[in-house]
Ligand SMILES: [Cu+2]
């Protein structure tokens with residue numbers, strides 16, 4: 133049983149509250165872009181809404197969920213109390229203050245710069261300070277995760293760190309590396325410009341620093357889903373983790389390959405050479421490897437479960453899986469969406485083919501499918517999996533949980549499949565309204581309406597999700613008490629784990645070398661070349 | 676379940692090698708597409724001062740649009756600015772190599788010529804250069820694709836692709852949508 137349940141619940145409820153509001157904005161945005169007449173539809177409102185939706189989903193939902201889940205894993209997998217829970221609360225408060233600043237500046241129209249805030253567009257300085265506070269709060273979490281693992285290793289010499297915790301610390305370390313780029317951008321360029329201390333910015337430099345963060349942040353969001361794939365899904369399916377060592381290897385590969393690849397977001401930029409773009413493109417291809425390894429290991433782990441339950445033949449084990457368990461169902465749906473999201477990503481990362489889709493709806497489709505689909509559905513499953521533990525109550529209704537998961541997956545497909553071909557046909561993202569009278573784009577109309585319908589399904593599913601969690605808290609505590617969350621055991625426990633796969637010192641050295649190779653020159657070139665700077669453009673006041 | 680950890684790892688290693696092979700094939704396809712299909716994103720690292728580009732030089736107003744130089748090289752110069760392309764319509768010939776050169780005096784913009792491989796960011800401080808060949812005549816849509824402020828949605832231009840016979844430069848080598 134976990135001890136700091138209030139701390140964990142505070143984080144997770146903050147995450148899901150932000151999610152619940154942001155998804156309503158998302159539906160309204162789809163409606164505005166569609167040929168249907170939407171209320172309050174002005175460009176000001178639209179860009180305000182897109183900024184709020186992106187910031188809430190990409191920064192608030194993710195960061196708070198990952199922190200809360202990390203605290204849960206640290207207590208339940210290590211079976212020890214969290215070090216310094218007061219510090220953890222301090223991190224939470226910093227994150228809340230930051231979130232309030234972001235929300236206040238965005239809602240008052242002083243920060244309509246999108247969650248990517250590309251200079252020289254510039255918002256109220258409080259918006260950026262809010263983001264910094266959220267990040268600083270998460271750094272405290274990173275430190276606590278590392279300390280928790282280190283203490284446990286001291287107390288349990290010779291025993292491998294449980295996989296769920298090892299992966300959580302991998303994510304904490306990944307996040308520390310990831311945030312270096314955006315922190316440098318904010319502290320040295322963006323915030324001084326927002327305060328008016330500097331009048332111009334080096335735009336190429338800011339884009340490059342942001343790219344440092346922009347890819348690896350996706351792996352930060354994704355790793356909790358992978359932790360559930362490896363340690364929760366096989367357990368729920370009655371199986372065993374096929375190979376503990378290879379699971380560790382996959383998380384290390386995410387740490388190594390997730391970082392030195394950010395330039396793939398700048399393929400269509402004029403400030404970098406083909407040489408460095410190509411190098412980072414090649415590294416990007418490598419990040420497919422840990423995902424494919426995961427698909428294999430997790431499928432094999434589930435197969436063990438299916439066969440232990442009497443499944444026979446080549447595929448008979450699939451039918452024998454306990455699909456009525458939300459964790460198993462969510463894993464299946466997540467894998468299904470992963471194929472679509474993965475295929476879309478393959479096109480994005482192709483140096484040449486990217487030209488067909490860069491900054492079109494294809495890109496929005498890709499990250500909604502892979503993040504909103506494959507990853508967030510696992511956030512739901514994790515919540516369902518650990519809520520009994522956090523509240524001491526059994527799930528009020530598994531039927532509603534399953535219905536919610538199905539509706540989410542179907543809604544995501546209905547919403548984002550049309551975006552793929554609209555993007556290929558030249559529909560750009562982040563535009564409030566289209567002229568459907570133009571004969572070359574009038575055929576988009578029915579597909580846009582289909583997306584609105586998909587968005588509506590997602591909103592209903594989100595509402596069901598919130599309801600499913602809230603109803604736990606109102607459930608009466610009966611005689612039946614939920615047991616503690618168990619993590620999947622390896623097929624053959626007790627296999628010695630090499631020291632390298634039980635710590636991170638070696639891998640940090642590798643990351644340092646890779647990042648130095650990938651980013652030293654692309655960043656240094658701006659100090660050598662000294663390109664002309666651009667004048668800061670404030671969005672929150674008229675010049 | 677006669678699978679021990681060693682053979683499990685061996686299985687996984689085989690799978691990892693196979694996936695490494697898949698990654699290598701993907702890489703080969705990407706390189707082939709990049710080189711073979713002449714899909715070369717802008718990577719020219721050429722600087723220009725956003726604050727003075729309209730005053731004189733290549734991006735002064737009278738130099739914008741399509742121009743054929745004495746050697747027959749066709750260049751289309753466009754300035755992307757809040758919230759319009761200058762000029763808002765450009766003419767290019769079908770089946771000939773065309774070079775786009777773009778610059779921004781204010782914030783980041785971007786553009787895609789719908790249905791072609793022309794796609795680039797326009798970053799203040801740099802000139803974006805893209806080469807392409809248009810294989811069909813017609814009016815192509817060219818929207819701005821990077822959020823550049825409240826008027827971003829109105830930023831749309833056209834590329835008019837004409838058969839070579841209809842592509843007639845004037846005495847200075849210029850071709851515009853009006854003539
Ligand atoms: Cu990326």
Ligand SMILES: [Cu+2]
Nearest residue numbers: 819821823827
């Ligand atoms: Cu724009």
